[in-house]
Amino acid sequence: ETGVTQSPTHLIKTRGQQVTLRCSSQSGHNTVSWYQQALGQGPQFIFQYYREEENGRGNFPPRFSGLQFPNYSSELNVNALELDDSALYLCASSVPQGGKDTQYFGPGTRLTVL
């Protein structure tokens, strides 16, 4: 157990809808990163939040957006869902440690877009 929780566990949406995924970070961790993992692939970095500010973004369109709250929990929002958005969405929390940051992952949210 990493202490990182995500909700919901599974989610089914239809194309064009919007979805919000939630992540609670490990106690004391001020950085949250989100990843998308398609079936059979490695996770791909979406973006990272550090102290409520976006601190880096991967190659994802603007319809992927996020928030981090004062308690360091985070949300991932995806608008105008597409079939290719079907994936496991993982969040990870960490604390900057000067080059030895370890990211602790939650169990993920499985999103299916029909």
Place this chain on the structure above:
Amino acid sequence: SQQGEEDPQALSIQEGENATMNCSYKTSINNLQWYRQNSGRGLVHLILIRSNEREKHSGRLRVTLDTSKKSSSLLITASRAADTASYFCATDFSSARQLTFGSGTQLTVLP
């Protein structure tokens, strides 16, 4: 692409044997990390090796890093059926500390 790549894509061994997985990457890194994932669940952090380190051990795990060849290896000794999982290497090369993952090695340990 700056993504790391694992080799082999799949590995099947008998319980008790050693398993070796390799990872290659393309850019200078801050550190390299290995993760395990059981059947579509969350990733479990195994070990982190910094760019100025050459070898690290953790229990039955041994990781090496060769920055001149931009490669790393993960050795699991005396494998067990419970080691069956996908193993990913992830490189940290940016100031944002984002991780770039390879596509993983699927390890199957037969009892």
